[in-house]
Amino acid sequence: MSDWEAAVKGAAGRADDGESISRLLRAWRARVDARTVPELRYVHPRPGRRLSQQHVARMTGVSEGWYRALEAGRRHDFSEGFLLRVAAALRLSEDETLTLFLAVTGRRPPRPAETCGDLPQGVRALLEQQVTYPAYLSDGAWNIVAANTLMGEWFPWVLRPRPNLMRWALLHPEAREQMLDWEDSCARVYLAMLRVAANSNPTDAALRVLVSEILEADADCRRIWAEEFDVVEHRDGHVFRLRLPYHDHAEVRVTSHVLLPIQRMDLRFVFITPVDGPADAAG
Template identity: 85%
Template sequence: MKAAVDRADDGESISRLLRAWRGRVDARTVRELRGIFPRPGRRLSQAHVARMTGVSEGWYRALEAGRRQDFSERFLLRVAEALRLSEAETLTLFLAVSGRRPPEAGRDRTDLPRGVQTLLHQQVTYPAYLSDGAWNVVAANALMGEWFPWVLRPRPNLMRWALLEPEAREQMLDWEDACARVYLAMLRVAANSNPGNAELRALVQEILDSDADCRRIWAEEHDVVEHRDGHDFRLRLPYHGHAEVRVTSHVLLPIQRTDLRFVFITPADGWAGVPR
Protein backbone atom coordinates (compact mmCIF):
# COMPACT_ATOMS: atom_id res chain seq x y z
CA MET A 1 0.00 0.00 0.00
CA LYS A 2 1.41 3.37 -1.01
CA ALA A 3 2.11 5.71 1.90
CA ALA A 4 0.17 8.93 2.04
CA VAL A 5 2.03 12.08 1.07
CA ASP A 6 2.92 14.24 4.08
CA ARG A 7 1.47 17.69 3.55
CA ALA A 8 4.54 19.16 5.25
CA ASP A 9 6.68 17.79 2.41
CA ASP A 10 4.54 18.56 -0.63
CA GLY A 11 5.16 21.50 -2.93
CA GLU A 12 2.12 23.45 -1.80
CA SER A 13 2.71 23.35 1.95
CA ILE A 14 3.37 26.69 3.64
CA SER A 15 5.83 24.79 5.87
CA ARG A 16 7.85 23.76 2.83
CA LEU A 17 7.73 27.24 1.39
CA LEU A 18 8.80 28.90 4.65
CA ARG A 19 11.78 26.55 4.93
CA ALA A 20 12.76 27.30 1.32
CA TRP A 21 12.40 31.06 1.81
CA ARG A 22 14.46 30.93 5.01
CA GLY A 23 17.11 28.80 3.32
CA ARG A 24 17.80 31.35 0.59
CA VAL A 25 18.62 34.19 3.03
CA ASP A 26 22.31 34.47 3.90
CA ALA A 27 22.41 35.13 7.65
CA ARG A 28 25.73 36.95 7.24
CA THR A 29 23.95 39.71 5.31
CA VAL A 30 21.30 40.34 8.00
CA ARG A 31 22.05 43.54 9.90
CA GLU A 32 20.03 42.53 12.97
CA LEU A 33 22.27 39.48 13.48
CA ARG A 34 25.60 41.31 13.45
CA GLY A 35 27.48 41.12 16.72
CA ILE A 36 25.45 38.27 18.23
CA PHE A 37 27.16 35.20 19.69
CA PRO A 38 27.68 32.62 18.42
CA ARG A 39 28.33 34.36 15.14
CA PRO A 40 25.86 33.09 12.53
CA GLY A 41 27.07 31.19 9.53
CA ARG A 42 25.42 31.33 6.17
CA ARG A 43 22.31 29.39 7.16
CA LEU A 44 19.46 31.44 8.62
CA SER A 45 17.97 29.40 11.46
CA GLN A 46 14.53 29.42 13.04
CA ALA A 47 16.12 31.02 16.10
CA HIS A 48 17.45 33.82 13.91
CA VAL A 49 14.05 34.51 12.38
CA ALA A 50 12.46 34.47 15.85
CA ARG A 51 15.02 37.05 17.02
CA MET A 52 14.41 39.22 13.95
CA THR A 53 10.63 39.15 14.41
CA GLY A 54 10.61 39.64 18.20
CA VAL A 55 9.00 36.32 19.20
CA SER A 56 10.13 33.14 20.91
CA GLU A 57 11.75 30.41 18.86
CA GLY A 58 8.82 28.13 19.72
CA TRP A 59 6.31 30.65 18.37
CA TYR A 60 8.12 30.93 15.04
CA ARG A 61 8.64 27.15 14.94
CA ALA A 62 4.85 26.72 15.25
CA LEU A 63 4.37 28.91 12.17
CA GLU A 64 6.92 27.01 10.12
CA ALA A 65 5.48 23.66 11.27
CA GLY A 66 2.06 24.69 9.99
CA ARG A 67 0.43 24.56 13.43
CA ARG A 68 -2.57 26.84 13.77
CA GLN A 69 -2.02 29.72 16.15
CA ASP A 70 -3.39 33.21 16.53
CA PHE A 71 -0.68 34.75 14.37
CA SER A 72 -1.15 38.49 14.18
CA GLU A 73 -1.01 40.55 11.02
CA ARG A 74 1.92 42.48 12.46
CA PHE A 75 3.88 39.28 13.13
CA LEU A 76 3.28 37.95 9.61
CA LEU A 77 4.48 41.24 8.15
CA ARG A 78 7.66 40.99 10.24
CA VAL A 79 8.20 37.43 8.98
CA ALA A 80 7.76 38.63 5.39
CA GLU A 81 10.33 41.36 5.99
CA ALA A 82 12.78 39.01 7.72
CA LEU A 83 12.59 36.44 4.93
CA ARG A 84 12.70 39.17 2.25
CA LEU A 85 9.50 37.95 0.65
CA SER A 86 8.15 39.37 -2.58
CA GLU A 87 4.62 40.75 -2.82
CA ALA A 88 3.33 37.45 -4.21
CA GLU A 89 5.14 35.45 -1.51
CA THR A 90 3.72 37.70 1.22
CA LEU A 91 0.24 37.19 -0.23
CA THR A 92 0.80 33.41 -0.18
CA LEU A 93 1.96 33.53 3.46
CA PHE A 94 -1.07 35.53 4.60
CA LEU A 95 -3.62 33.46 2.70
CA ALA A 96 -2.13 30.14 3.85
CA VAL A 97 -1.81 31.12 7.51
CA SER A 98 -4.74 33.46 8.15
CA GLY A 99 -7.00 33.25 5.10
CA ARG A 100 -6.66 37.03 4.71
CA ARG A 101 -4.79 39.20 2.28
CA PRO A 102 -1.99 41.40 3.67
CA PRO A 103 -2.91 45.00 4.47
CA GLU A 104 -2.65 47.61 1.75
CA ALA A 105 -0.23 49.69 3.80
CA GLY A 106 0.95 53.02 2.48
CA ARG A 107 -1.07 52.86 -0.71
CA ASP A 108 -2.46 56.17 -1.88
CA ARG A 109 -6.22 56.05 -2.27
CA THR A 110 -5.92 57.78 -5.64
CA ASP A 111 -3.24 55.39 -6.89
CA LEU A 112 -5.48 53.43 -9.23
CA PRO A 113 -4.29 50.93 -11.85
CA ARG A 114 -4.30 52.53 -15.29
CA GLY A 115 -6.33 49.71 -16.84
CA VAL A 116 -9.03 50.04 -14.20
CA GLN A 117 -9.23 53.80 -14.70
CA THR A 118 -9.46 53.36 -18.46
CA LEU A 119 -12.21 50.76 -18.16
CA LEU A 120 -14.14 52.99 -15.77
CA HIS A 121 -14.04 56.09 -17.93
CA GLN A 122 -14.66 54.24 -21.18
CA GLN A 123 -17.91 52.93 -19.73
CA VAL A 124 -20.29 55.49 -21.27
CA THR A 125 -23.50 53.43 -21.37
CA TYR A 126 -24.14 52.90 -17.65
CA PRO A 127 -23.08 54.53 -14.39
CA ALA A 128 -19.96 53.02 -12.82
CA TYR A 129 -17.71 53.80 -9.86
CA LEU A 130 -14.91 52.49 -7.66
CA SER A 131 -15.25 52.31 -3.89
CA ASP A 132 -12.85 51.19 -1.17
CA GLY A 133 -13.40 48.93 1.84
CA ALA A 134 -15.20 51.69 3.74
CA TRP A 135 -17.39 52.57 0.73
CA ASN A 136 -15.59 55.81 -0.07
CA VAL A 137 -16.12 56.51 -3.77
CA VAL A 138 -12.59 56.98 -5.11
CA ALA A 139 -13.50 57.38 -8.79
CA ALA A 140 -16.63 57.54 -10.94
CA ASN A 141 -17.44 57.85 -14.62
CA ALA A 142 -19.29 60.83 -16.06
CA LEU A 143 -22.69 59.12 -16.15
CA MET A 144 -22.45 58.20 -12.47
CA GLY A 145 -22.01 61.90 -11.70
CA GLU A 146 -25.08 62.73 -13.79
CA TRP A 147 -27.29 60.10 -12.17
CA PHE A 148 -25.94 60.66 -8.65
CA PRO A 149 -24.43 64.16 -8.27
CA TRP A 150 -23.44 63.39 -4.66
CA VAL A 151 -20.40 61.46 -5.98
CA LEU A 152 -18.98 64.81 -7.16
CA ARG A 153 -19.02 66.23 -3.63
CA PRO A 154 -15.87 66.16 -1.46
CA ARG A 155 -15.10 62.71 0.03
CA PRO A 156 -18.27 60.97 -1.22
CA ASN A 157 -19.26 57.83 0.69
CA LEU A 158 -22.01 55.46 -0.46
CA MET A 159 -23.13 54.36 3.00
CA ARG A 160 -23.16 57.87 4.41
CA TRP A 161 -25.25 59.12 1.49
CA ALA A 162 -27.65 56.17 1.28
CA LEU A 163 -28.31 55.91 5.02
CA LEU A 164 -28.08 59.51 6.23
CA GLU A 165 -28.97 61.89 3.40
CA PRO A 166 -32.69 62.83 3.11
CA GLU A 167 -32.47 62.83 -0.71
CA ALA A 168 -31.52 59.14 -0.65
CA ARG A 169 -34.87 58.27 0.94
CA GLU A 170 -36.65 60.07 -1.89
CA GLN A 171 -34.53 58.66 -4.70
CA MET A 172 -34.19 55.03 -3.52
CA LEU A 173 -37.71 53.66 -3.42
CA ASP A 174 -38.73 51.30 -0.63
CA TRP A 175 -35.79 52.82 1.23
CA GLU A 176 -36.00 50.80 4.46
CA ASP A 177 -36.31 47.30 3.01
CA ALA A 178 -34.47 47.66 -0.28
CA CYS A 179 -31.73 50.01 0.89
CA ALA A 180 -31.25 50.49 4.62
CA ARG A 181 -31.60 46.86 5.71
CA VAL A 182 -29.30 45.64 2.94
CA TYR A 183 -26.63 48.28 3.47
CA LEU A 184 -26.62 47.83 7.24
CA ALA A 185 -26.29 44.08 6.73
CA MET A 186 -23.28 44.79 4.50
CA LEU A 187 -21.77 47.02 7.19
CA ARG A 188 -22.25 44.23 9.72
CA VAL A 189 -20.25 41.80 7.58
CA ALA A 190 -17.50 44.34 6.89
CA ALA A 191 -17.18 45.36 10.55
CA ASN A 192 -16.79 41.74 11.64
CA SER A 193 -14.47 40.84 8.77
CA ASN A 194 -12.08 43.70 9.41
CA PRO A 195 -12.34 44.73 13.09
CA GLY A 196 -9.02 46.57 12.91
CA ASN A 197 -10.29 49.07 10.31
CA ALA A 198 -10.74 52.23 12.38
CA GLU A 199 -12.33 54.15 9.50
CA LEU A 200 -14.95 51.46 9.04
CA ARG A 201 -15.72 51.32 12.76
CA ALA A 202 -16.09 55.09 12.83
CA LEU A 203 -18.44 54.99 9.82
CA VAL A 204 -20.72 52.42 11.49
CA GLN A 205 -20.75 54.44 14.71
CA GLU A 206 -21.50 57.68 12.86
CA ILE A 207 -24.47 56.12 11.07
CA LEU A 208 -25.92 54.61 14.23
CA ASP A 209 -25.38 57.80 16.22
CA SER A 210 -26.95 59.97 13.52
CA ASP A 211 -30.13 58.15 12.55
CA ALA A 212 -32.87 56.58 14.70
CA ASP A 213 -34.18 54.38 11.87
CA CYS A 214 -30.71 52.88 11.33
CA ARG A 215 -30.33 52.27 15.07
CA ARG A 216 -33.69 50.49 15.16
CA ILE A 217 -32.91 48.32 12.13
CA TRP A 218 -29.43 47.51 13.46
CA ALA A 219 -30.91 46.42 16.80
CA GLU A 220 -33.76 44.32 15.42
CA GLU A 221 -32.01 42.69 12.44
CA HIS A 222 -29.29 40.06 12.35
CA ASP A 223 -29.03 39.60 8.58
CA VAL A 224 -25.63 39.71 6.91
CA VAL A 225 -24.92 40.57 3.26
CA GLU A 226 -21.42 40.56 1.76
CA HIS A 227 -22.14 42.63 -1.34
CA ARG A 228 -24.96 43.89 -3.52
CA ASP A 229 -23.93 42.15 -6.71
CA GLY A 230 -27.02 41.20 -8.72
CA HIS A 231 -29.45 43.06 -6.48
CA ASP A 232 -32.32 44.95 -8.12
CA PHE A 233 -33.57 48.25 -6.78
CA ARG A 234 -35.92 50.99 -7.87
CA LEU A 235 -34.87 54.60 -8.34
CA ARG A 236 -36.59 57.91 -8.92
CA LEU A 237 -33.88 60.37 -9.93
CA PRO A 238 -33.91 63.94 -11.29
CA TYR A 239 -31.79 62.63 -14.20
CA HIS A 240 -34.77 60.52 -15.32
CA GLY A 241 -37.28 63.29 -14.80
CA HIS A 242 -38.30 61.59 -11.51
CA ALA A 243 -39.78 58.65 -13.42
CA GLU A 244 -39.32 55.28 -11.72
CA VAL A 245 -36.60 53.02 -13.12
CA ARG A 246 -35.46 49.57 -11.96
CA VAL A 247 -31.78 48.74 -12.12
CA THR A 248 -29.33 46.01 -11.15
CA SER A 249 -25.97 46.56 -9.46
CA HIS A 250 -22.91 44.52 -10.44
CA VAL A 251 -19.82 44.31 -8.21
CA LEU A 252 -16.39 43.24 -9.49
CA LEU A 253 -12.99 43.11 -7.75
CA PRO A 254 -10.06 44.43 -9.84
CA ILE A 255 -7.27 41.86 -9.66
CA GLN A 256 -4.66 44.63 -9.24
CA ARG A 257 -6.55 46.21 -6.33
CA THR A 258 -8.80 43.72 -4.57
CA ASP A 259 -9.30 46.28 -1.80
CA LEU A 260 -11.53 48.15 -4.28
CA ARG A 261 -14.97 47.38 -5.68
CA PHE A 262 -15.77 48.12 -9.33
CA VAL A 263 -19.53 48.71 -9.40
CA PHE A 264 -21.70 49.40 -12.42
CA ILE A 265 -25.44 49.79 -12.70
CA THR A 266 -27.48 48.37 -15.56
CA PRO A 267 -31.19 48.32 -16.44
CA ALA A 268 -33.17 45.45 -14.94
CA ASP A 269 -35.39 43.17 -17.05
CA GLY A 270 -33.92 44.25 -20.37
CA TRP A 271 -34.94 47.86 -19.99
CA ALA A 272 -33.01 49.50 -22.81
CA GLY A 273 -33.26 53.20 -22.28
CA VAL A 274 -33.73 55.95 -19.75
CA PRO A 275 -36.59 58.42 -19.72
CA ARG A 276 -35.44 62.02 -19.92
Protein backbone atom coordinates in the same frame (compact mmCIF):
# COMPACT_ATOMS: atom_id res chain seq x y z
CA MET B 1 25.07 21.78 -5.30
CA SER B 2 24.20 25.04 -3.50
CA ASP B 3 22.49 25.19 -0.10
CA TRP B 4 19.36 26.55 -1.83
CA GLU B 5 19.27 23.65 -4.33
CA ALA B 6 19.92 21.13 -1.57
CA ALA B 7 17.09 22.51 0.55
CA VAL B 8 14.67 22.38 -2.35
CA LYS B 9 15.76 18.86 -3.32
CA GLY B 10 15.55 17.64 0.28
CA ALA B 11 12.13 19.14 0.81
CA ALA B 12 10.85 17.71 -2.45
CA GLY B 13 11.94 14.26 -1.33
CA ARG B 14 9.48 14.23 1.56
CA ALA B 15 6.32 13.00 -0.09
CA ASP B 16 4.21 13.65 2.99
CA ASP B 17 5.27 17.28 3.04
CA GLY B 18 3.48 18.17 -0.17
CA GLU B 19 3.35 21.90 -0.75
CA SER B 20 3.07 22.73 2.94
CA ILE B 21 4.13 26.07 4.33
CA SER B 22 6.83 24.21 6.28
CA ARG B 23 8.51 23.16 3.06
CA LEU B 24 8.20 26.61 1.58
CA LEU B 25 9.60 28.34 4.66
CA ARG B 26 12.62 26.07 4.71
CA ALA B 27 13.27 26.73 1.03
CA TRP B 28 12.80 30.48 1.40
CA ARG B 29 15.17 30.55 4.39
CA ALA B 30 17.81 28.56 2.53
CA ARG B 31 17.62 31.05 -0.33
CA VAL B 32 18.86 33.96 1.83
CA ASP B 33 22.62 34.39 2.23
CA ALA B 34 23.13 35.19 5.94
CA ARG B 35 26.28 37.11 5.09
CA THR B 36 24.17 39.75 3.30
CA VAL B 37 21.81 40.40 6.22
CA PRO B 38 22.63 43.74 7.95
CA GLU B 39 21.04 42.65 11.24
CA LEU B 40 23.55 39.77 11.50
CA ARG B 41 26.64 41.82 10.68
CA TYR B 42 27.85 42.05 14.27
CA VAL B 43 26.68 38.63 15.46
CA HIS B 44 29.45 36.43 16.89
CA PRO B 45 30.47 34.08 15.63
CA ARG B 46 29.90 35.63 12.21
CA PRO B 47 27.28 33.65 10.31
CA GLY B 48 28.26 31.70 7.27
CA ARG B 49 26.20 31.23 4.13
CA ARG B 50 23.35 29.39 5.83
CA LEU B 51 20.53 31.42 7.42
CA SER B 52 19.42 29.44 10.47
CA GLN B 53 16.15 29.37 12.38
CA GLN B 54 17.99 31.11 15.21
CA HIS B 55 18.95 33.92 12.84
CA VAL B 56 15.36 34.41 11.67
CA ALA B 57 14.14 34.41 15.27
CA ARG B 58 16.70 37.11 16.11
CA MET B 59 15.67 39.19 13.09
CA THR B 60 11.97 38.97 13.96
CA GLY B 61 12.29 39.55 17.71
CA VAL B 62 11.01 36.17 18.95
CA SER B 63 12.50 33.08 20.54
CA GLU B 64 13.96 30.36 18.38
CA GLY B 65 11.25 27.99 19.60
CA TRP B 66 8.52 30.40 18.54
CA TYR B 67 9.89 30.67 15.00
CA ARG B 68 10.56 26.91 14.89
CA ALA B 69 6.86 26.31 15.65
CA LEU B 70 5.92 28.42 12.63
CA GLU B 71 8.29 26.58 10.33
CA ALA B 72 7.09 23.22 11.67
CA GLY B 73 3.46 24.19 11.08
CA ARG B 74 2.54 23.46 14.71
CA ARG B 75 0.74 26.72 15.51
CA HIS B 76 -1.73 28.98 13.75
CA ASP B 77 -2.12 31.89 16.20
CA PHE B 78 0.75 34.05 14.95
CA SER B 79 0.15 37.77 14.75
CA GLU B 80 0.10 39.72 11.51
CA GLY B 81 3.03 41.80 12.75
CA PHE B 82 5.18 38.72 13.32
CA LEU B 83 4.32 37.25 9.91
CA LEU B 84 5.17 40.55 8.23
CA ARG B 85 8.54 40.54 10.00
CA VAL B 86 9.15 36.97 8.82
CA ALA B 87 8.29 38.03 5.27
CA ALA B 88 10.80 40.88 5.52
CA ALA B 89 13.51 38.68 7.07
CA LEU B 90 13.13 36.04 4.36
CA ARG B 91 12.85 38.68 1.63
CA LEU B 92 9.55 37.30 0.41
CA SER B 93 7.87 38.65 -2.67
CA GLU B 94 4.27 39.90 -2.56
CA ASP B 95 2.98 36.54 -3.81
CA GLU B 96 5.12 34.63 -1.30
CA THR B 97 3.87 36.82 1.54
CA LEU B 98 0.30 36.17 0.40
CA THR B 99 1.00 32.41 0.46
CA LEU B 100 2.46 32.64 3.97
CA PHE B 101 -0.56 34.50 5.34
CA LEU B 102 -3.15 32.31 3.65
CA ALA B 103 -1.42 29.13 4.85
CA VAL B 104 -1.00 30.29 8.45
CA THR B 105 -4.04 32.52 9.08
CA GLY B 106 -6.41 31.86 6.21
CA ARG B 107 -6.43 35.61 5.53
CA ARG B 108 -4.66 37.91 3.10
CA PRO B 109 -1.91 40.13 4.54
CA PRO B 110 -2.94 43.65 5.57
CA ARG B 111 -2.56 46.28 2.90
CA PRO B 112 -1.01 49.67 3.60
CA ALA B 113 -3.36 52.63 3.47
CA GLU B 114 -3.75 53.65 -0.15
CA THR B 115 -5.31 56.67 -1.81
CA CYS B 116 -7.09 57.33 -5.07
CA GLY B 117 -3.75 58.29 -6.60
CA ASP B 118 -2.52 54.76 -5.90
CA LEU B 119 -5.14 53.12 -8.11
CA PRO B 120 -3.52 50.66 -10.54
CA GLN B 121 -3.59 52.10 -14.05
CA GLY B 122 -5.61 49.17 -15.37
CA VAL B 123 -8.32 49.62 -12.73
CA ARG B 124 -8.50 53.37 -13.33
CA ALA B 125 -8.63 52.89 -17.11
CA LEU B 126 -11.42 50.31 -16.84
CA LEU B 127 -13.45 52.74 -14.74
CA GLU B 128 -12.86 55.76 -16.95
CA GLN B 129 -13.48 53.87 -20.19
CA GLN B 130 -16.84 52.59 -18.98
CA VAL B 131 -19.12 55.03 -20.82
CA THR B 132 -22.31 52.98 -21.10
CA TYR B 133 -23.30 52.64 -17.44
CA PRO B 134 -22.50 54.35 -14.12
CA ALA B 135 -19.59 52.79 -12.27
CA TYR B 136 -17.60 53.59 -9.16
CA LEU B 137 -15.00 52.30 -6.73
CA SER B 138 -15.66 52.29 -2.98
CA ASP B 139 -13.57 51.20 -0.02
CA GLY B 140 -14.51 49.01 2.94
CA ALA B 141 -16.41 51.87 4.60
CA TRP B 142 -18.24 52.76 1.37
CA ASN B 143 -16.27 55.94 0.75
CA ILE B 144 -16.32 56.67 -2.98
CA VAL B 145 -12.72 56.41 -4.14
CA ALA B 146 -13.39 57.15 -7.82
CA ALA B 147 -16.35 57.32 -10.19
CA ASN B 148 -16.82 57.54 -13.95
CA THR B 149 -18.45 60.48 -15.70
CA LEU B 150 -21.86 58.83 -16.01
CA MET B 151 -21.95 58.04 -12.28
CA GLY B 152 -21.50 61.75 -11.60
CA GLU B 153 -24.32 62.58 -14.00
CA TRP B 154 -26.76 60.05 -12.53
CA PHE B 155 -25.73 60.74 -8.92
CA PRO B 156 -24.15 64.23 -8.54
CA TRP B 157 -23.55 63.57 -4.84
CA VAL B 158 -20.46 61.52 -5.75
CA LEU B 159 -18.84 64.79 -6.90
CA ARG B 160 -19.24 66.38 -3.46
CA PRO B 161 -16.33 66.38 -0.98
CA ARG B 162 -15.72 63.01 0.71
CA PRO B 163 -18.73 61.20 -0.77
CA ASN B 164 -19.94 58.11 1.09
CA LEU B 165 -22.63 55.77 -0.24
CA MET B 166 -24.08 54.83 3.14
CA ARG B 167 -24.29 58.38 4.42
CA TRP B 168 -26.05 59.54 1.26
CA ALA B 169 -28.41 56.58 0.94
CA LEU B 170 -29.41 56.44 4.61
CA LEU B 171 -29.17 60.05 5.76
CA HIS B 172 -29.61 62.42 2.84
CA PRO B 173 -33.20 63.58 2.09
CA GLU B 174 -32.74 63.34 -1.68
CA ALA B 175 -32.00 59.61 -1.37
CA ARG B 176 -35.51 59.00 -0.04
CA GLU B 177 -36.91 60.80 -3.06
CA GLN B 178 -34.70 59.17 -5.66
CA MET B 179 -34.62 55.59 -4.32
CA LEU B 180 -38.19 54.33 -4.49
CA ASP B 181 -39.51 52.07 -1.73
CA TRP B 182 -36.64 53.52 0.31
CA GLU B 183 -37.17 51.60 3.55
CA ASP B 184 -37.52 48.07 2.18
CA SER B 185 -35.38 48.29 -0.96
CA CYS B 186 -32.65 50.57 0.34
CA ALA B 187 -32.47 51.11 4.09
CA ARG B 188 -32.98 47.51 5.19
CA VAL B 189 -30.46 46.21 2.64
CA TYR B 190 -27.79 48.79 3.44
CA LEU B 191 -28.17 48.39 7.19
CA ALA B 192 -27.89 44.61 6.77
CA MET B 193 -24.64 45.21 4.85
CA LEU B 194 -23.37 47.47 7.62
CA ARG B 195 -24.14 44.74 10.17
CA VAL B 196 -21.99 42.23 8.26
CA ALA B 197 -19.14 44.71 7.83
CA ALA B 198 -19.19 45.77 11.48
CA ASN B 199 -18.98 42.16 12.64
CA SER B 200 -16.36 41.20 10.06
CA ASN B 201 -14.07 44.12 10.92
CA PRO B 202 -14.71 44.98 14.58
CA THR B 203 -11.45 46.95 14.88
CA ASP B 204 -12.12 49.14 11.83
CA ALA B 205 -12.50 52.63 13.28
CA ALA B 206 -13.99 54.10 10.09
CA LEU B 207 -16.76 51.49 10.10
CA ARG B 208 -17.52 52.05 13.79
CA VAL B 209 -17.82 55.78 13.22
CA LEU B 210 -20.02 55.25 10.16
CA VAL B 211 -22.47 52.95 11.96
CA SER B 212 -22.63 55.19 15.02
CA GLU B 213 -23.19 58.30 12.96
CA ILE B 214 -26.03 56.75 10.95
CA LEU B 215 -27.81 55.31 13.99
CA GLU B 216 -27.45 58.50 15.99
CA ALA B 217 -28.65 60.72 13.13
CA ASP B 218 -31.75 58.90 11.93
CA ALA B 219 -34.71 57.47 13.87
CA ASP B 220 -35.84 55.22 11.00
CA CYS B 221 -32.41 53.61 10.80
CA ARG B 222 -32.34 53.08 14.57
CA ARG B 223 -35.76 51.41 14.42
CA ILE B 224 -34.80 49.12 11.53
CA TRP B 225 -31.47 48.27 13.19
CA ALA B 226 -33.27 47.28 16.40
CA GLU B 227 -36.07 45.36 14.66
CA GLU B 228 -34.15 43.48 11.99
CA PHE B 229 -31.48 40.79 12.20
CA ASP B 230 -30.87 40.32 8.47
CA VAL B 231 -27.30 40.24 7.19
CA VAL B 232 -26.23 40.95 3.61
CA GLU B 233 -22.62 40.85 2.47
CA HIS B 234 -23.08 42.80 -0.76
CA ARG B 235 -25.83 43.96 -3.11
CA ASP B 236 -24.56 42.23 -6.25
CA GLY B 237 -27.63 41.50 -8.36
CA HIS B 238 -29.91 43.60 -6.15
CA VAL B 239 -32.67 45.28 -8.17
CA PHE B 240 -33.90 48.68 -7.08
CA ARG B 241 -36.05 51.46 -8.54
CA LEU B 242 -34.82 54.99 -9.10
CA ARG B 243 -36.38 58.31 -10.04
CA LEU B 244 -33.52 60.65 -10.93
CA PRO B 245 -33.30 64.14 -12.45
CA TYR B 246 -30.97 62.63 -15.07
CA HIS B 247 -33.93 60.60 -16.38
CA ASP B 248 -36.38 63.50 -16.05
CA HIS B 249 -37.71 61.81 -12.91
CA ALA B 250 -39.04 58.82 -14.89
CA GLU B 251 -38.83 55.53 -13.00
CA VAL B 252 -35.84 53.32 -13.88
CA ARG B 253 -35.22 49.80 -12.63
CA VAL B 254 -31.53 49.00 -12.23
CA THR B 255 -29.31 46.31 -10.78
CA SER B 256 -25.85 46.54 -9.26
CA HIS B 257 -22.87 44.33 -10.09
CA VAL B 258 -20.11 44.16 -7.48
CA LEU B 259 -16.60 43.10 -8.52
CA LEU B 260 -13.30 42.92 -6.61
CA PRO B 261 -10.28 44.20 -8.58
CA ILE B 262 -7.54 41.62 -8.14
CA GLN B 263 -4.95 44.41 -7.82
CA ARG B 264 -6.93 46.24 -5.12
CA MET B 265 -9.13 43.71 -3.36
CA ASP B 266 -9.76 46.23 -0.60
CA LEU B 267 -12.02 48.07 -3.06
CA ARG B 268 -15.40 47.30 -4.60
CA PHE B 269 -15.86 47.94 -8.33
CA VAL B 270 -19.59 48.54 -8.83
CA PHE B 271 -21.50 48.83 -12.12
CA ILE B 272 -25.13 49.92 -12.27
CA THR B 273 -27.07 48.61 -15.26
CA PRO B 274 -30.72 48.97 -16.32
CA VAL B 275 -32.89 45.90 -15.80
CA ASP B 276 -35.14 46.67 -18.76
CA GLY B 277 -32.49 47.17 -21.42
CA PRO B 278 -30.06 49.84 -22.63
CA ALA B 279 -32.81 52.32 -23.44
CA ASP B 280 -33.17 53.15 -19.75
CA ALA B 281 -29.52 54.20 -19.54
CA ALA B 282 -30.01 57.15 -21.83
CA GLY B 283 -30.42 60.56 -20.26
